[in-house]
Amino acid sequence: MMPFITKEEFYQFYKKDREVFSCLVIKLARNPAQSLLVMALWLRLENTGFPNVISKLASLLDTLFNAQANEAETCLKWLELENAPVPNSGSLSLTSTLIHGETSLQLFSQKRFTAITGIKSILNKICARIFTDILQNILCSTGTVLPNTYRPSIVPGFPHPLFGPFTIPPINFVELDLSDPKIWENKGPCDDVTDDDKTMFVTFSRGIPVTEEEVRHLFTNYFGDCIKVLNMGNADTSDQVLFATMVLKNVETVDRILNAKHIAKFQINGKHIWTRKYEQ
Numbered sequence: 001m002m003p004f005i006t007k008e009e010f011y012q013f014y015k016k017d018r019e020v021f022s023c024l025v026i027k028l029a030r031n032p033a034q035s036l037l038v039m040a041l042w043l044r045l046e047n048t049g050f051p052n053v054i055s056k057l058a059s060l061l062d063t064l065f066n067a068q069a070n071e072a073e074t075c076l077k078w079l080e081l082e083n084a085p086v087p088n089s090g091s092l093s094l095t096s097t098l099i100h101g102e103t104s105l106q107l108f109s110q111k112r113f114t115a116i117t118g119i120k121s122i123l124n125k126i127c128a129r130i131f132t133d134i135l136q137n138i139l140c141s142t143g144t145v146l147p148n149t150y151r152p153s154i155v156p157g158f159p160h161p162l163f164g165p166f167t168i169p170p171i172n173f174v175e176l177d178l179s180d181p182k183i184w185e186n187k188g189p190c191d192d193v194t195d196d197d198k199t200m201f202v203t204f205s206r207g208i209p210v211t212e213e214e215v216r217h218l219f220t221n222y223f224g225d226c227i228k229v230l231n232m233g234n235a236d237t238s239d240q241v242l243f244a245t246m247v248l249k250n251v252e253t254v255d256r257i258l259n260a261k262h263i264a265k266f267q268i269n270g271k272h273i274w275t276r277k278y279e280q
Helices: 007-013 015-027 032-047 053-058 062-080 093-099 105-110 112-130 132-141 212-223 251-258
Strands: 199-204 227-232 243-248 263-268 271-277
Touching: 007 015, 007 112, 015 032, 015 053, 015 062, 015 112, 015 132, 032 053, 032 062, 032 093, 032 112, 032 132, 053 093, 062 093, 062 105, 062 112, 105 112, 112 132, 112 251, 212 227, 212 243, 212 251, 212 263, 212 271, 243 251, 251 263, 251 271
Parallel strands: none
Antiparallel strands: 199 243, 199 271, 227 243, 263 271
């Protein structure tokens, strides 16, 4: 039988997270949509092995806390810039201090798609649940949305071009599966990655046919047992397949293949193969 818990008890469990978010949108009057993404990024850092990020942020003076939020926004904007060269000033010094480790825009570039899918997952699975009332109060007070306890509300700024849709659940309804451990500890990889998140587009040179077996051998040899589905495209008038779509088993392999580049180039049996992230 599922245990009973009140909404207040649930919010109490996430007290520090809610304090930090309230500081962003109430005390510092930062943009709600951007603040949600900042929170998702910070929670993502905690999920990937850097403990107590939120507690450390909650203890900072406002000026330093605001500077941390600005640096997080810089990182988020960087993730939106596909194939952009890393500037000489690509260090994230405040974030490095926060996690007691080295991080930079270059490291985020190398794990760009892993970071994007992780932020999207936390945004919709965690932030949408724990900040419901705060968002409703902020947006109602500014006249952005009308008070509504029965329908989801849209936050201005969403759907986001990179991180997708986000809605505030009805304030009187927080959908919780209390047997789900992800409610109580946000650890491990996100489990709601779609096939689109893990799909690569592969192209071949005209006049130099490439077989499915060669494609499989190439990527398996470099990246292990990484292919979930490989679909070779339709042949052209010369009966040559010029492209393929490849769904990988995890999004981390997308980043390994691209290695911070927009297009990665490989070679097998003297034949060139190009691959990039699939976009609908």
